[in-house]
Amino acid sequence: MAEKFDAIVVGAGPSGNAAAYTLAKGGLSVLQIERGEYAGSKNVQGAILYADAVEKIIPDFRDDCPLERHIIEQRLWMLDDRSYMGTHYRSEDFNEEKPNRYTIIRAQYDKWFSKKVKEAGALVICETTVTDLLKDDKGRVIGVRTDREEGDIFADVVVLCDGVNSLLAQRAGFHAELKPEHVALAVKEMHFLPKDVIDARFNLKDEEGVVIEVAGTVTGGMVGTAFIYTNKDSLAVGIGCLVSDFKKTGQTPYSLLEKFKNHPSVKPLLEGSEVKEYAAHLIPEGGYKAIPKIWGDGWMICGDAGQFVNALHREGSNMALTTGRIAAETIIDLKKAGQPLSDANLAMYRARLNDTFVIKDLKKYKDLPEVLHENPQFFSTYPGILSKAAALWFRVDGIDKITKEKEMVQAFTKGRGIRGLLGDAWKMARAWR
Amino acid sequence: MNMIKVEDKLFQNRYRVDEGKPHIAIKNPALCRECSDKPCTTACPAACYLAEDGGSVTTSFDGCLECGTCRIICQDMSNIDWSYPRGGYGILYKFG
Numbered sequence: 001m002a003e004k005f006d007a008i009v010v011g012a013g014p015s016g017n018a019a020a021y022t023l024a025k026g027g028l029s030v031l032q033i034e035r036g037e038y039a040g041s042k043n044v045q046g047a048i049l050y051a052d053a054v055e056k057i058i059p060d061f062r063d064d065c066p067l068e069r070h071i072i073e074q075r076l077w078m079l080d081d082r083s084y085m086g087t088h089y090r091s092e093d094f095n096e097e098k099p100n101r102y103t104i105i106r107a108q109y110d111k112w113f114s115k116k117v118k119e120a121g122a123l124v125i126c127e128t129t130v131t132d133l134l135k136d137d138k139g140r141v142i143g144v145r146t147d148r149e150e151g152d153i154f155a156d157v158v159v160l161c162d163g164v165n166s167l168l169a170q171r172a173g174f175h176a177e178l179k180p181e182h183v184a185l186a187v188k189e190m191h192f193l194p195k196d197v198i199d200a201r202f203n204l205k206d207e208e209g210v211v212i213e214v215a216g217t218v219t220g221g222m223v224g225t226a227f228i229y230t231n232k233d234s235l236a237v238g239i240g241c242l243v244s245d246f247k248k249t250g251q252t253p254y255s256l257l258e259k260f261k262n263h264p265s266v267k268p269l270l271e272g273s274e275v276k277e278y279a280a281h282l283i284p285e286g287g288y289k290a291i292p293k294i295w296g297d298g299w300m301i302c303g304d305a306g307q308f309v310n311a312l313h314r315e316g317s318n319m320a321l322t323t324g325r326i327a328a329e330t331i332i333d334l335k336k337a338g339q340p341l342s343d344a345n346l347a348m349y350r351a352r353l354n355d356t357f358v359i360k361d362l363k364k365y366k367d368l369p370e371v372l373h374e375n376p377q378f379f380s381t382y383p384g385i386l387s388k389a390a391a392l393w394f395r396v397d398g399i400d401k402i403t404k405e406k407e408m409v410q411a412f413t414k415g416r417g418i419r420g421l422l423g424d425a426w427k428m429a430r431a432w433r
Numbered sequence: 434m435n436m437i438k439v440e441d442k443l444f445q446n447r448y449r450v451d452e453g454k455p456h457i458a459i460k461n462p463a464l465c466r467e468c469s470d471k472p473c474t475t476a477c478p479a480a481c482y483l484a485e486d487g488g489s490v491t492t493s494f495d496g497c498l499e500c501g502t503c504r505i506i507c508q509d510m511s512n513i514d515w516s517y518p519r520g521g522y523g524i525l526y527k528f529g
Contacts, residue, residue: 035517035518035520035521036521036525037449037521037525040526040529041524041525041526041529042499042523042524042526042529043526043529044526044529045529047529105528105529106526106528106529107526107527107528107529108528110529126520126521127520127521128520128521129517129518129519129520131516146520147519147520148520164501165501165504167515167516167517177504177505177508178501178505179505179508180505180506180508183505185476185478185500185502187478189442190528234528243476243502243505243506246472246475246476246502246506247470247472247476247506250470250472250475251475252439252475252476252478252480253476253478254439254442254478254480255436258435258436258437262435262436275437275442275445276445276527276528277445277446277526277527277528278442278443278445278446278498279446279498279526279528279529280478280479280498280500280502281498281500282500282501282502282505
């Protein structure tokens with residue numbers, strides 16, 4: 001296989017598919033290499049798809065894309081051991097002709113996108129693991145080594161879309177190992193239920209969907225969140241926390257998931273379901289400061305491999321699609337101009353990303369990962385205090401409201417202290433800027 | 434509480450195991466005895482690492498979900514040699 005391509009894309013997740021599709025549509029010869037049996041067989045996500053990022057690549061994707069439900073209601077829950085306090089936002093406006101967010105099942109969605117990549121003219125080979133990058137004597141990346149026989153393949157540029165672990169760039173010395181405090185481990189189960197049962201339990205009809213994001217004592221004092229997403233006839237139920245916190249506390253991810261599923265507010269939603277899969281995946285949550293250098297002589301990094309996740313807003317797949325698309329557009333433009341795909345020229349990729357929501361949003365929250373990591377009270381102390389305050393407020397028991405208000409204030413000041421409360425407010429306000 | 438065991442969870446999954454060719458290896462088993470916390474034995478979502486009486490760690494990677502947690506969590510000791518399985522092998526997600 002001493003072939004040479006304009007570009008090799010490693011990985012067939014959102015960033016790899018976006019890059020390979022855009023490159024092929026741009027008329028370049030593209031080889032995409034995927035280690036799974038098919039595109040999607042190694043990939044895990046909640047999963048929510050944001051239409052805008054897909055539309056910018058495949059405008060009419062709704063025609064045949066395997067979508068589960070469009071989201072009409074977003075619930076945010078703060079859990080303590082026996083209660084939840086929540087805000088729900090539901091709007092008929094989300095029942096629009098071209099909905100904004102959908103739940104998807106990644107194995108099906110990735111397979112669909114991979115078909116589009118092939119139709120666009122890229123050569124896609126699966127069941128092949130890229131083991132190393134090939135460099136020339138000047139250190140320029142000139143291709144990849146695969147685990148196939150005579151598996152060296154060459155290209156003008158290698159686009160690394162190999163996911164959160166980003167092993168290839170690590171092995172090539174482009175960046176260091178991920179830090180435990182910069183990455184969350186999430187585990188997830190797929191719970192199957194008849195569609196009408198899901199509709200009734202979640203107050204839905206037709207293709208409508210609900211997503212529930214959960215924070216609170218269910219993460220056992222660790223920084224993390226849980227979620228329940230409605231698919232057509234299944235629920236994705238998961239929980240994730242920082243790897244550094246798993247290390248510190250010694251809690252197991254599967255017991256955490258069981259604890260969440262058995263929570264009195266969650267259990268009735270899952271009653272009678274059949275579990276058909278258990279998955280685990282890392283999520284890069286280090287934010288802006290954790291982004292490595294994402295380009296060099298003959299190489300670029302997109303998606304999770306470049307740490308492109310907005311943990312607060314649960315956005316990642318849209319950042320993967322966008323970074324993959326813009327990396328490809330940069331290559332196409334340089335090729336058209338007859339420019340080499342050098343370190344200096346590929347810097348345009350990062351410059352272009354700086355002008356998008358990807359870098360703008362990550363920069364906005366650049367201090368948030370540190371603040372949350374260093375202040376676990378947001379996930380442990382506050383849910384209990386809020387629950388206590390709400391219980392006081394809603395219970396009608398002959399105690400006057402002035403006394404109740406005093407008790408509520410006391411719950412906050414005792415639980416966290418005046419200095420703690422002010423400090424937390426200050427830290428959050430700063431991290432939010 | 435009705436707690437489902439991790440073995441039963443993994444039983445739901447589809448794998449193609451590369452018999453006799455684990456993609457992960459402990460570099461120096463003696464080093465595990467010196468590791469007091471053994472975070473790999475708790476954090477691995479597939480319970481691939483088992484802390485034995487006497488301080489050693491035994492492994493079985495057939496149920497590995499290829500997440501990478503063990504490699505990252507063992508950074509202080511840097512005692513885990515971690516690669517992806519051969520193309521086509523390992524976990525094969527039906528839903529992901």
